[in-house]
Amino acid sequence: MDRFDWKPFAVLSVLLGYLFVFGKLYTLMLLTRAGMYCIVTIGMCLLVGYAGQVSIGHAAFYAIGGYTSAILTIRYGVPLWGGLVCAVALSCAVAFLIGIPTLRLRGHYLAMATLGFGVIVYSLIHSSIEFTGGSSGISGAPPLTLFGTNLAEDGGIFYFLFVWINVAVFMLLAGNIIRSRPGRALMSIHGNEEAANAAGVNTSAFKLKVFVLSAGMAAYAGFLYVHYDGFIGANSAELMLSVIFVAMVAVGGMANLWGTLCATVLLSLLPEFLRRTQKVKAADLPDFIHNSLGLSDTQIFKLIQKFQELDVLIYGLIIIVFMIFMPQGIFTGTADMFRTLARRVRAVRGKRRVSDAS
Amino acid sequence: MSLLSQIIQFTFSGLANGGTYILVALGLNIIYNATGIINFAQGEFAVFGSFIMITLCMAWGIPAPVAFPITVLALAGIGALFHRTAIAPLKKPSVITMVIITIGGSIFMRGVAMLIWGKYPQRLDPFIDAPPIRFMDAIIKWDTLLVLVIVALVVAALYWFFEKTVTGKAMRACAENREAALLMGINVDRIVLLSFALSAALGAVAGVVYTPGASMEYGRGPYFGLRGFEVAIIGGLGNSVGAVLAGILIGLFETFSAGFLSPTYKEAITLALLLLVLFVKPSGILGKAEVARLKDF
């Protein structure tokens, strides 16, 4: 673990490079969003997976970041970097204040406290209409510019690159934290705090640091989002988003950064994938479906339309299925699966060879 | 409206809401006591209960007194199914995986509710269609009184179940000491299944008493769930007497703060109370956790 693991980076770069050259603009946009979520979930992975602290309220920090920067830059003409600093600082400050009492709690109590916090922030954003625009949100946030270029121009290719470079930087940062002394101590004993404390690691300080860091990262992602889209609404603080963040970490295998990254990209593309299926026309479907179901074209059309509403349901299903069948996460889980498969195949081949020989 | 009649008005609607929360919280406690799991899908049981009742009454025209028990039974089945499909197969349950898996379950159920009943709110006719009682300018609906009666009856029935029946005692025994319960020949797995069924049935009652004269939409689960958590925590997790007291408290607190402080920030204010209790006294208002457990029924 001490040597830098370059392989995943290489794979990622090749994939991203491919997309950069051949990808459609729309795909780029989706992946830019996914990259922003990755920034949130990398922090969440440190918090939930490594420090063992569940948070079901991280969308609140994402929203705080986005709203702070949007309000400051639009209403008060603050420059972008000012918005960024304030967004991250405010989010970290809130996380610090909330974190001190919250992180004393454990298990279910911690989950409920963070959940309560998240919903409070949502309802504050939703209700403070003069300030946040309530349910209609805020629009018109200035686009992000770097070295005089508007990153969102040209279909956002540069934005895409910029976000993913950020993801890479945060991955490195997270890796360093995991390899740091307190990080290693926490990981090696699987979040057993008594043991860590006994080993001389101040776990509560470490937990608070990770909590504040993850809140700051979420805020940064919110900032990136609002200056990409120009718009932010109360749904950015929704409970569902917080839950999706946790789900991404869980599906990734909890204490697994690369798994989290994978799961984040896949899960953020899922609603889009389902939306695409809606475009399928009833007539395109093979005859046997019509025949075997005995449905008319309009009925099938309605069914297909319903299909796009399935994203909520499928999210739920994915979480349950992963927790039950692949608790080690998508990355390790798939690798394990292939390994078992390979072993089986080898065993079968071996047997055959033995039987051939005899 | 005079201050006094306002107070009367708020008291009644606060109690009615509180009654709903009590039922959700008792459902949470039952599962918590039997398994140590907090079921984050508890609010979804209430939503399903409400929707099934709406379908039975409004679409199929079944009279409410018949539809009500059908709904409760249906939810008991759903609760049992939830346990069998989502909870029981888990090999290495830890608090984190349990939190995440029950959240997964709640999202799944929300998705199903949206698929079946659509995205728009649905209405349920009042149970008692009589002109409301007027008492010093305060208007009290008959349904409000009915809710209070139903909640009182359910609480009494639960008390009877856990204090007087051998199955109820066996359920408490499982909660208390799983291994000893097994030694008594109690089928712990079946008791846990039963606790999920019972808990879902309670959720159904909560959903049903909440809806008449109002409406239900698929996304309401977290609202019920959060209020249920709040009541359960403030009453002391697993403590049912505490839950009843805390339910009344939260119901009143919510309506009075909405009425006198700020209707806009009702949600935030009510939840702030949850955080306050969690930070100051996570074992709940009834004091030490051990004492609270001894008072459990």
Next chain:
Amino acid sequence: MLKVQSLSTNYGNLRVLHGVSLHVSEGEAVALIGANGAGKSTLMKSITGLLPPRKGTIQLFDENITAMAPARVIRRGIALVPEGRKLFATLTVQDNLMLGAYHRYAADRAQLDTDLERIYEIFPRLKERRAQLAGTLSGGEQQMVAVGRALMARPRLLLLDEPSMGLAPTIIEEIFAVLGDLQKQGLTLLLVEQNVRLAFAMARRAYVLETGRVALQGPVDELMANKEVKRAYLGKGYKEVWE
């Protein structure tokens, strides 16, 4: 009556019992002694089905009850008074006793009150405290509830896991007097004890368990004479003899 043959039991990957064999005949009282961590409680758990063994067999009369679920084991007449009593602390004394008869509750309902009275005759103190929460009793009274609860199952074979642990001598005497009476009335006992003198006063035969294996076995008087047993289990009073 009970026959355990080369039983091996694990906690996860950790093997705790390594091929333990023992037998108990009907009407007999057998003692099982051994140091802390020898695996005595694990053996009790294996017999009652709480912790299914990995290897070996357990036979009750002619029936193979290996790895049978606890609910079925108790129906066949084996009850365990577990280590540390494991009462249902927030239930009343009477409820605890009644739950002891859970497995025959529906079938035997008319009989239960008589059985309960019998327990109260054996332990009159419990009758006074019938409505009290079990968790609020003294240690000795709790042990009485634990024994009474197991008796309510109407066992043919009673397993006791260190019933004297942490109790005052007078209480121990009282409880062991009761156990002695029960044995005379025909109840078969398998008694796990660290207090070897106590165990040997009660039993005819004994097994010595050491790190998951039966190290010694035989009639109690023979074991009493054994130097190893004296040194390891009979403590100070025998020290001079050994030295």
